[in-house]
Amino acid sequence: MSKTPIISREDVKKYLCSLPYSEFVKIATYYAESNGISISSDMGDFARINLDKRLEKLGINSTCPCCQSDKVIKYGNRDNVQVYKCKACTKKFSRFTGTILEKSRWQWELWVKVLEMTLNEYSLTDMLNVLEKDYCCPDIDIKTIWLWRMKLYHAMANMPSEILSGVIQVDETFVRESQKGSKHLISFLSKEERIPRYGRHPSKFGVMGPEFSTVVTAIDDRGYCVCKVACMGRLNVETFYDLFDEHFNSPAYLCSDNNAVYDEYCKLQHIPHYVKPSDYLKVLKDNGLDPTDLKITDADEREKIKHKLFNDDLIDRILIDGDSDVMTYNMFIKAKNKYNLSLGRVNELHSEIKKFLYSEKTNVSTKHLPDYIGAFSYIHNWRVRNGHYPTSQKDAEEIFVELICNRTNLTISEVTNRNIDLPKPSGQYIAKLAIETERARAAIKNKYFKFCPEDGMTTFKTREYLYSLPRKKLEEIAREYKIKGRTTMLTYVLISELLEQDDIREKIYWLIKNDRNSLIDEEDAEAIRDNKYRI
Ligand SMILES: [Zn+2]
Known part of the structure; x- marks a missing residue:
């Protein structure tokens, strides 16, 4: 009979010291529990x-x-x-x-783990599971982890920002106002609303009422970005200047849509300004130049039409000190190709932001939005600098050291006592905006939206939208939901049935997306899908 080799105490010691923290804690906890003591x-x-x-x-x-x-x-x-x-x-x-x-x-290893999970966009529940099961964390709950993650987001948001140069694309994106968790709900339409600190430029047209926070984003041709929560409602040039000018290092071009704010800024700083109007595709379409459905196939003819649209300032152009006549069409095309002038990069950035915000954090409270947006920018820029997303433990530890060295801390009482501190539009402005919004909707012949002045919400009229579809289409959708008797049902009954389906928003989103004649813009379609508009 062979004897079992005895493990020496030295061996045990060596073994214990070689363990990763999570394993060591498990053993220590086991020891404590079996001896009835608390450690x-x-x-x-x-x-x-x-x-x-x-x-x-x-x-x-x-x-x-x-x-x-x-x-x-x-x-x-x-x-x-x-x-x-x-x-x-x-x-x-x-x-x-x-x-x-x-x-x-909390132990260093725990901090790194929580940061690693934050960077990998774990849900709070998954984080809780890992901390309880793998790290034997006592007395931990979702609220603690939420605060923990908030501290990390805040620290990331406060890291020094990038300086952008070269060709910079700018645009706004809108995040639906949410006051989840606020002690005092503020009605943005109430008469007690304070006078806005800014507010010189009334909106031209647009879907962005006071119920949206405006996030302004800028990205340069290397891929570095600066994103900031600017205000509630419309952006104006003062706010843009205050927030962004220090982050720009003599740009070669600023690219934007036809929001006058950017043109004023470019005039002020003498920056060449590439403008691509938001109705660019519609104008092309109206003139038979739809890129997906070419009615005019002759290349020379197409060029001629484009040239004319350019001369009439109806499509994209370059403004020098606010003047588009400085450049001939040929000069413009040359510059556009040479500098790759477009809004592609900034549009991509917007979908990244929405993905980040809505992955799990549906209804990000507006008062915390600046930290979320700041953390997003930090992670995005880290990825550009390092060529990959920070997903490993090593990446997390490196970032954690950076955050500590930057010395910012958000205390628990600071988180809980936070207030929304953003420039807000005045009551008169909101009233004006409601009219303008309705007018804008009418102008683009989009009858499915309605602005409700009482609560400042925009409603998407699902029922009306479904009514506008051909009967055949309705039956097709009903078939997907396996609705019985769909071919003989009265149309209004059929529509009521459809409206009761759980994922009808998603369905409508795809209907709009696939309908090339639809005049609902991308931002609105996304909002319908994300439940941001009341249906
Ligand atoms: Zn001192």
Whole structure:
């Protein structure tokens, strides 16, 4: 009979030391439970000591965080953490002061794991599962993880921003206003509304009422972006200047739609301005130049029509100090091709943003939106700089060190006491906007939307939309839902049946998407799908 080899204590020690943190905690927890003792406070101390050492190694707070003096002395211990005193300003501080780790009882490895899961867009429930099962985290809940993630987003949002250069594309995108979690619901239509700090430029046309936060985005030809929540409702040139000018380094071109804000800005800074009107495709279509359905096949003829549309300022053009007559059509085409002038990149960025915001965080509260948007920009730019998305543990740890070194912290009371602090439109402006919106809808012959002045919501008239479809089409949809008796049903009954289907929004979204004659723009179609418009 062979004897089982005995494992020495040294072997056990070696083995324990080689374990990743999550495995070590599992064993320690098992030991504690089988002996009926609690180790959570010991683990907390253990975490603090470990974090203190790491912060020291990173050189955090090696000078006074208050006055930056290097005349600091050790001043005893508090809760196992080294305290320092500044001889210049007499303030006491620790390595943790002012960092994201202040008051943290979580181990370094946990922070990195939570950041890694945040970067990989885990849902809060999945994060909770991992922390409970793999890391034996005691007393943790969804709210704690939400706050934790908020702290990380805030830290990312406060990292130094990129400076954009070369050809820069700019545009706004709109995020439906949400006051989820606010203590006091503010009606944006109430008379108590404060006077806007900005507000010189009334809207021309548009779907963006005060119920939307305007996110302004800019992206250069290297792919770096700057995205900011600018205001509620319409953007104006002052706000744009204040938020973006410092991030632009003598651009070669600014590309935008025909929003006058960008033209004013370009005139102010003498930047050549490429304008692609938002009805660009419609104009082409109306003149027989639909790129997907060429009625005029003769190339020379097409060029001639384009040339005329260019001369009439109806399609894309370049403005120099607000003047489009500086360039001939040929000069324009040359410049357009050479500098790759378009809005493609910024449109792509917008779908990335929507994906990021709505992946799980449906109804991002407006007061937290700047942190979400800031974190999005940081991650996007990190990807451009490094050539890949930050998904690994190594990437997460690298980013975590960057965040700590940048020294920003969002405290729990700061999160809970947050208020919306964005320029908002005035009551008169909103009334005007309602009229303009209706007029704009009428102008594009889109009868399916209605602006409701009472609550500032835009409604999409699903029923009317379905009524406009041919009977055959309705029956086709009904067949997909396996609605019985669809061929003999009265049309209004059939429509009522369809409206009761769970995913009817998604269905309508695809109907609109596939209908080339539809005059509903992309932004609106997405909003219908995302439940952003009341149906
Ligand atoms: Zn000091």
